[in-house]
Amino acid sequence: MPRVSVEVDGVRYDDDVEPRLLLAHYLRDRLGKVGTPIGCDTSNCGACTVLVDGLSVKSCSVLAVQADGHEITTVEGLGDGQNLHPMQRAFHEEHALQCGYCTPGMIMAALDLLRENADPSDEEIRDGLEGNLCRCTGYQNIVRAVRRAANDMRQAESTEQREEARS
Template structure:
């Protein structure tokens, strides 16, 4: 079996994995990162979105062996010293979730969206999150949350450090 070495949420892990093991299953079953939900296993819903070297990927469409030597950030790895990332805070404050199943993937995809466009318009947010599905909210509050987080991340409060 191949041996991989990946950094997940700042911690390095070495493990032997089957070549066909999906990254989402490695994260959840081997590393206990259950904040990354398994939605569809077909890359349609985006619930399992994580950041790989800072870019959003659907972890059900990535083999664990493809993550070898890479840095993975899950929703559990966001924020500093127990504080929430601005995107997590904005999702909470704007009530951008109902059942919450899609929320981790939406948050991670939104962070990547803001990496590419720090001040997106509503239509750009909707287009940027097109690959992430929510069956509960109607997206209006999600769009508001992304705009709120974008504003905060462009101009953080004094003394408040923001990391992508």
């Protein structure tokens, strides 16, 4: 049985896994990361999106053995335990969820989008989230949440840079 060594949400795991075990099932069933829902098992919905080395992937389309040696971030790894990540906070404040099933994947895909483009237009946000489906919201509040988080994250980075310059 292959052995994987991965860092998930800042914690190192070394496990023997079946060669065909999907990353989504490894995260949920072996590590208890149930914040990563499995919506379709076909990579159509994006609910299971996580970050692997900072890039969004649909964890139902990646084998656990392919994650060997990589850093994985789930929605549960965002924030600091006391405070929500700006993207999580924006989704909450902009009412960007109804049932919440797609929310973890939307948040993770949005973070990857902002990694590439810190100030996306509404159209760019829609394009960036294209592989993530929501059956409840109509996407308006999701787009607003991503725009708000982008603004909050840019402001926080600017404040941090000013404080570093003073030091």
